[in-house]
Amino acid sequence: MTSQQQNAxxxxxxxxxxxxxxxxxxxxxxxxxxxxxxxxxxxxxxxxPNKAPAQAAVKQQPVASTNQAGQPVAPSADPLLGLPADSGKGKRVVYSLSKARIWLVGDDNKVQMTAQAVPGTITPDADTYKVSKWVTSGKASDGAAVQYEVLWGTRLSPTKFGFDAIASLPPDQMPSKPAAGTKTGGVRLTQNDAQAVWQFATVKDTPVVVVS
Known part of the structure; x- marks a missing residue:
């Protein structure tokens, strides 16, 4: 093959x-x-999978909150939690015997706070009482050192019952039940809750409505 053919x-x-x-x-x-x-x-x-991820996912259970003592604390997101019906009107402290719980209700009939309580060994009848006295610190009838005492009762026994807190406990720790065989009309609260009641019921004759 020629060169011309190769380059053609x-x-x-x-x-x-x-x-x-x-x-x-x-x-x-x-x-x-x-x-x-x-x-x-x-x-x-x-x-x-046949199910969507949202449907197939297992719903996690909410973790219960506890205080410093490891005791369960009732949720406080809803301040109207369990407010008993027919518990009066206006500013008042409502105390339920069966629920062992109190509510602070303002003049507008709206709940400002609710808290768990430890009943005393002397149980008041379901009725309306009045706050009569405040004691910063002292000794309850069962011998316990208490503070933030808000005393209430009938006209004949104006200091028979009260809301208070054990002085030696941390601010958010629930107190134990009174010792067996002791007599006290004190309804025990945490330090924080007792102080809130103390500040709320600052006017004499503030109603305390006890319901079953």
């Missing part, structure tokens, strides 16, 4: 056959990719 240009028809349209090549690649994605989607759909 290719025919125009041959050039056309060897060239590939760039647009067509991109279209083919895109189509192939879409087909691959479709296949993967079908495979994934065939192996996917």
């Amino acid at each position: 240009p290719r025919s125009s028809a041959r050039v056309k056959r060897s060239r590939v349209n760039p647009m067509a090549s991109a279209a083919l690649i895109t189509a192939a990719a879409l087909v691959g994605v479709g296949v993967l989607a079908v495979q994934a759909n065939g192996s996917a």
